[in-house]
Amino acid sequence: MNIIFKLLKYYFLLISIFFIGRLVLFISYFDHFIDSDSNIYLSFLYGLKMDTIVASIILIIPTFMLTIMPRYFSNIIDKLLKIYFLVFSIFAIFIEVATFPFMAQYDSRPNYLFIEYLEYSKEVSSMIFADYKIELLIAFTIILSFCFLYLKKYKDSFVELFEINYFKRFLLFLPLLILLFIGIRSSFGHRPANISDAMYSSNRVLNEVSKNSIYSIGYALYSSFKHSNKDIQKRYGNMSIDEAIKRVEKRLKIEQGDAKYVLNRKEPTHFSNENKKNIVIFIQESMGYQFVKAVGGEDGITPNFNSLAKEGILFKQLYSNGTRSVRGIAGLTSGIFSIPGKGVVKRNKAQNGFSTIASLLKPFGYYSSFIYGGESRFDNMKSWFLGNGFDEIIDQEKFTNPEFVGTWGVSDEDVVKKANEEYKKLYKKNQKFVSVIFSTSNHTPFDFPDGKIELVKGEAKKSVKNAVKYADYAIGEFIKLAKKEDYYKDTIFLIAADHNVRVYGEDIVPVDMFQIPGLILADGIKPQTYEKLATQPDLLATVLDLAGIETNNSIMGHSIFSDKKQNLNLMQFNDRYALRVDDKVSVLRPNTKPLTFLYKNKHLVKDLEDIELEKDLLAFIVLLNHIYENKLFR
Numbered sequence: 001m002n003i004i005f006k007l008l009k010y011y012f013l014l015i016s017i018f019f020i021g022r023l024v025l026f027i028s029y030f031d032h033f034i035d036s037d038s039n040i041y042l043s044f045l046y047g048l049k050m051d052t053i054v055a056s057i058i059l060i061i062p063t064f065m066l067t068i069m070p071r072y073f074s075n076i077i078d079k080l081l082k083i084y085f086l087v088f089s090i091f092a093i094f095i096e097v098a099t100f101p102f103m104a105q106y107d108s109r110p111n112y113l114f115i116e117y118l119e120y121s122k123e124v125s126s127m128i129f130a131d132y133k134i135e136l137l138i139a140f141t142i143i144l145s146f147c148f149l150y151l152k153k154y155k156d157s158f159v160e161l162f163e164i165n166y167f168k169r170f171l172l173f174l175p176l177l178i179l180l181f182i183g184i185r186s187s188f189g190h191r192p193a194n195i196s197d198a199m200y201s202s203n204r205v206l207n208e209v210s211k212n213s214i215y216s217i218g219y220a221l222y223s224s225f226k227h228s229n230k231d232i233q234k235r236y237g238n239m240s241i242d243e244a245i246k247r248v249e250k251r252l253k254i255e256q257g258d259a260k261y262v263l264n265r266k267e268p269t270h271f272s273n274e275n276k277k278n279i280v281i282f283i284q285e286s287m288g289y290q291f292v293k294a295v296g297g298e299d300g301i302t303p304n305f306n307s308l309a310k311e312g313i314l315f316k317q318l319y320s321n322g323t324r325s326v327r328g329i330a331g332l333t334s335g336i337f338s339i340p341g342k343g344v345v346k347r348n349k350a351q352n353g354f355s356t357i358a359s360l361l362k363p364f365g366y367y368s369s370f371i372y373g374g375e376s377r378f379d380n381m382k383s384w385f386l387g388n389g390f391d392e393i394i395d396q397e398k399f400t401n402p403e404f405v406g407t408w409g410v411s412d413e414d415v416v417k418k419a420n421e422e423y424k425k426l427y428k429k430n431q432k433f434v435s436v437i438f439s440t441s442n443h444t445p446f447d448f449p450d451g452k453i454e455l456v457k458g459e460a461k462k463s464v465k466n467a468v469k470y471a472d473y474a475i476g477e478f479i480k481l482a483k484k485e486d487y488y489k490d491t492i493f494l495i496a497a498d499h500n501v502r503v504y505g506e507d508i509v510p511v512d513m514f515q516i517p518g519l520i521l522a523d524g525i526k527p528q529t530y531e532k533l534a535t536q537p538d539l540l541a542t543v544l545d546l547a548g549i550e551t552n553n554s555i556m557g558h559s560i561f562s563d564k565k566q567n568l569n570l571m572q573f574n575d576r577y578a579l580r581v582d583d584k585v586s587v588l589r590p591n592t593k594p595l596t597f598l599y600k601n602k603h604l605v606k607d608l609e610d611i612e613l614e615k616d617l618l619a620f621i622v623l624l625n626h627i628y629e630n631k632l633f634r
Contacts, residue, residue, distance in 0.1 A: 301469050318517065
C-alpha cells in the first residue's frame with residue numbers, strides 16, 4: 001500500500017502545480033467572465049478532470065518501475081524516479097508560468113502556435129528576453145526554489161518500497177494500471193474525455209482557464225506530426241499555391257476579393273428583405289439517398305421527408321463532402337470541402353477564427369446555438385462550435401426528463417421539442433437566431449422509442465431502415481410543431497444528411513454512396529426540384545441567399561439562384577479524393593498517378609486521361625491544406 005500512497009503524493013504534487021496556475025489565471029481574467037451565465041467556479045472542477053488526465057499519464061512509468069522491476073534495480077530506480085519527477089515538475093511549473101504571457105498575447109492557453117514557435121528558437125528567444133524579462137525572472141525563481149526544496153529539503157526515497165515482497169508489488173500492477181487508465185480516460189461514458197470537456201461555457205476565456213496547458217500542447221504536437229503540410233505535398237503531388245488558387249477560383253467561378261483570404265468575396269442575395277430570416281439547419285445522421293423515395297430511394301421509409309419535399313426546394317443530386325460526421329458538419333455550417341487529414345472540427349488550427357454560419361451572422365445580431373441529444377464533446381463538436389462563434393451548446397445534460405434516452409443520447413423527438421421551445425423563446429424576444437440541430441437515431445445500436453413508427457416489414461426493429469424511419473418521424477414532428485408557431489413564417493429550414501451510411505462499393509471511390517437527401521423549407525417558398533449536382537457548401541450558400549443575407553464569405557459553393565453555381569462535387573473517401581464535374585470524375589490517391597473516369601449507372605468507368613481535371617483536383621487538395629495550415633478560411 002506504500003506504493004499507492006507514494007504515487008498519490010506525486011499525483012497531488014502535480015495537481016497542486018496545475019491548480020495554482022489555474023487559480024492565478026482565474027483571478028487575472030476574472031473580469032472577462034464575471035458576467036457569464038455559466039457557473040464560473042465549475043472551471044476548477046472541469047480543470048481537475050484535465051489535470052488528472054495529464055497526471056495519470058505521467059504516473060504510468062513510475063507505476064511500472066515500482067511494481068514490475070525486481071529489487072536488484074532499487075537504487076537505480078530510486079535515482080531515475082527522483083530525476084523523473086523533478087523534470088516533470090519543473091516542466092509543469094515552466095508551462096504554467098509560460099501560459100500567462102501566451103494568454104496575454106493570444107487569449108488562449110498554449111496551443112499549436114506554441115509548438116510552431118519552437119522551430120524559430122533564435123527569434124523566439126530574442127523576443128522572450130526583450131519582452132518578457134519579468135515573466136522569465138519569475139519562472140526561474142519559482143523553478144530554482146522548487147529545485148532547492150525538492151533536492152535539499154524533501155528527502156524522499158523509493159528504495160524502501162522494494163522491501164515489499166515482489167509478489168505483493170506485482171499484484172498491485174494491474175489494479176494501479178486500471179486506475180490510471182480510468183484517470184486518463186476520465187469518463188465512464190462511451191467516449192474518453194478530451195479537450196472539449198473543458199469547453200463547458202459559452203465564454204471562451206473561461207473555457208481556456210479550465211484547460212490544462214500541457215494537455216493542450218500535447219494535442220497540438222500530436223496533430224502537427226500526424227497532419228503536416230509537407231506530408232500532404234509529398235503524398236498527393238506538388239503544385240504551387242498560386243496555381244492552385246487560380247485553378248480553384250476558375251473551377252468554382254470565384255473572383256478573388258481578398259489578397260490574403262483567397263476565397264473570401266462579397267456574395268449578394270437574390271432575395272433582399274429588410275426582415276432577414278432566421279435559419280435552422282437540421283443535420284441528419286447517416287441518412288443516405290437510398291432510404292428516401294423523393295430522391296430516388298426506397299419507398300415507405302421516409303414518408304414525412306417525401307411529403308415535405310413537395311413543399312420546398314428538393315435537391316435530387318446532392319453529394320456529401322465525405323464519410324464522417326465532421327466532414328458533413330463542416331460542409332453544412334462552414335461551407336468548406338474536406339481538408340486533407342482529420343476534419344476541421346477536430347483539428348487544432350480550426351478551433352477558433354474559422355468561418356461558420358454563426359460567425360458570419362454575428363454582425364447581423366443573430367443568436368446562434370448547436371442542439372444535440374448526445375454528448376457534444378463527441379468528435380470535438382463542443383470545442384469547435386463554441387470556439388467559432390456559436391453562443392450556446394444544448395446537449396444531453398441540458399434535457400430535463402426526456403421521454404427516451406438511448407446509447408447515443410436523448411431521442412430525436414426530445415431534441416426537436418427542445419429546439420422548438422428554444423426558438424419560440426427567442427422569437428418572442430424579437431431575437432434573430434441561427435441554429436444547428438444534429439440527430440442521433442441512425443447510429444448503431446439504432447435506439448429509438450417504441451410506438452412511434454410502424455416498423456418496416458421484414459426488418460428487425462433495431463435496424464438501419466427503422467432508425468431512419470424514426471429519424472424521419474422526428475423531422476415530421478419538428479416541422480409540424482414549427483408550423484404552429486409564429487417563428488415559422490420568418491425562418492428558413494434546411495434538412496440534410498451529414499453523409500450516407502457506411503460507405504461501401506467496389507469502385508475506387510463509391511460515388512453513389514456519397515449521395516444524400518437535401519431539402520429547404522420556408523413559408524411561401526416556391527416548390528421545386530433542383531436536378532443538377534449540388535454540394536453541402538452549395539446548400540449553405542443557398543440558405544443564406546434565401547434568408548436575404550448579403551455577406552463576405554469563403555463558402556466553397558454558390559446559391560442555386562446564382563449564375564456562378566457550378567455542376568461539381570469534391571468527395572473525400574479515406575485518403576482518396578474525387579472531383580466530379582458533370583459525369584466526369586478525377587480520382588487521386590496518395591503516391592499514385594491520378595485517374596479519370598466517367599460516372600455511368602452509379603459506377604466509375606475508366607476514361608481517357610483528363611489532365612486539366614486531374615490538375616484541378618490536386619489544386620483543391622493543395623489549396624484546402626494551405627487555407628487550413630495558414631488559418632485563411634474566414
